[in-house]
Structures are given as structure tokens and as C-alpha cells.
Amino acid sequence: MLKLKILSVVPGTLLVVLSMSKTATATTFNPSPIFTDITSYTTNISTTNDLADIYFPNLSNLKTDNYSFPVALLLQGANVDKSDYSNYASTVAGYGFVVVVPNNERTLPPLGKGLFSQTEQINAVLAQMRTENSNSNSPVAGIVNTQKLGLLGHSFGGGVGLSVIADVCLPRFCSSPTSLPSEVVAGVFYATGLAPTPNVLPVEYIPINNSGIAIALLKGTLDGIVPPFITYRTYENIQNPPKTLITLAGTNHYGITNTNNPPGSLLDRNTPTIPQDIAIETLARWSGLFLRASILNDKDAFNYVYFTGDATDPNITVISERIPE
Secondary structure (H helix, E strand, O other): OOOEEEEEEEOOEEEEEEHHHHHHHHHHOOOOOOOOOEEEEEEEEOOOOEEEEEEEEOOOOOOOOOOOEEEEEEEOOOOOOHHHHHHHHHHHHOOOOEEEEEOOEEEEOOOEEEEOOOOHHHHHHHHHHHHHHHOOOOOOOOOEEEEEEEEEEEOHHHHHHHHHHHOOOOOOOOOOOOOOOOOEEEEEEEOOOOOOOOOOOOOOOOOEOOOOOEEEEEEEOOOOOOOHHHHHHHHHOEOOOOEEEEEEOOOOOOOOOOOOOOOOOOOOOOOOOOOHHHHHHHHHHHHHHHHHHHHOOOHHHHHHHHHHHHHHOOOEEEEEEOOOO
């Protein structure tokens, strides 16, 4: 199927590219996870006292073949338990990452006590993974690349990630200003936006000066909690390439979680029109390949994200802006 791809390589310049010219490349690249056997364990983030699930490739030669997997921190949506991300996190880990999914419990006025991500988690998780990497008793000892960190986020958690990249401390996302660690090189956020008062119309959007940090925003066409236009306008406010807006047709706010409308979460009354497992696989595939392109300079993943992937995926539409070569 032939698609038009809108690709801006410099501000103010739009190139309309037919994906047909990339078809041969698309058919020779396998976008599936590199590692299919993924395991996990649970640990405590010492500085925040959060429990976190850690997913990583389970290889027989893991400790003997000098593997080094970057960290990907998944910031949860409001009141979505870490266990609800196990399928998504496992798939992303299959692209060669140690995926950390904490439960951050705190009191957030006026919502009360619940699971709410915050910017302080980023430095805390990075410090914990340095400890895990150097602890001979840790399942991931010696295999974690703590010099590279990717952020993943869902809904509220995506707002947390975007706010720390934008260097703004919104009260719902942070209790005190947090410096973005230099190790953060990419962010992938689903069903989210960044505005100081998102429930007040007209919505005002915060400029995101990402200073070279690659950002992918993913949205579902049936999102009934964060309407797709909010994610689109947030994408427009990302100041610098590379940036990508990936739209998945037929899914709602919870396309990333194991089940639609997980217990305790805000109800999305829009019913998805694609199966949940397809939504999870699709979002995880694009997330994992975007991280590989941005963190590991994987050229095949880069071509998939920016050129060929949407031509071979009938449920996906991509708008992107990259740094000219």
C-alpha cells in the first residue's frame, strides 16, 4: 500500500515523499524485537522507596558476551499499576533495553493518594540502575549501559517526561525543580500533552526546547481522555528536530496497557476498534525502534521510523522532522 509521507527536514520546509522508493528497504528489514526471551524481577528504588519491575533480555550468554543495554524508564499513567505495562515493557526490552517500570505512590491534591509519576523519579532510577549494574547479586549486574537513558511515558507520565525535558516544574508533575540528567537522549510518550492547565479552554501549550533530545509522541485516534488534537499541538510545540508524531488508528487512551481501562484508572468511554494485543505490539514496536534509532544510532531502525515503517503498517500514520544529514 502506497502512502504519502510528510517529512520536514528543516523548519518551514515540507517534503512530500512517496514511500514507494523505500519499499525494497522496508521488505528486507525485520522490525520485530531482536530478543524474544524476556525476563523480569522486582527491586526497590532506594531514594524514593518505589517498587519497580525491571525487564531485560534473558540470554544464556548474558554475563559472558559483553552485552550493554541502555535504560528505558517508563513513567506510568495516573493510577495505572506497573503490572499493567508488562506486555508493552517486555516488547520494548526485546529491542535491546533494560526497561524500568516503577510504581510511584504519592498524594496529589486534589486527587488524593494514588499512583502518580513525578520528575524526581528520573534521577532516582538512574542512580538505582548504576547500583544494580555494579551489584554482583543483581540479575542485571554488568549488562546495563547507564550512560544512555530513554524515557517512556503514558498520559500523566508522558507529561512528566515532557515537562522535565522542557525544564518547567508544573506542580502536578514535580514537587521541586529537577535537572534533566545528561544521560537522557530520547523520549517516547503515548496519549499525552503538555499544557499548564489542560482542562481549561482554550488550551495553551508550553514550548518544549528539547535541545537535541529526540522525541516521539504517539496517539490513538479514539483517545477519549487526551483528545488527539492535544498531542498534535504538543508535537507542534517541540522546538527542535528530531521529532516524530505517530498515530495509531482504532485505539483509545489505553492502547499501551495490558487491558483496556485497567482497574483504578480514569475511564475512557471510547471503545477500541483494533484488538488490544495488536495495539500493544504496534506501540511497543515503534517505541523500541525509535529508541534504537535515537540512542543506538541504528540506521535500519532510523529508516523504519522516518521513511518506510508507515508504508508497511496499515494502522500507522507518521509525521516527522529530522536533522538534515
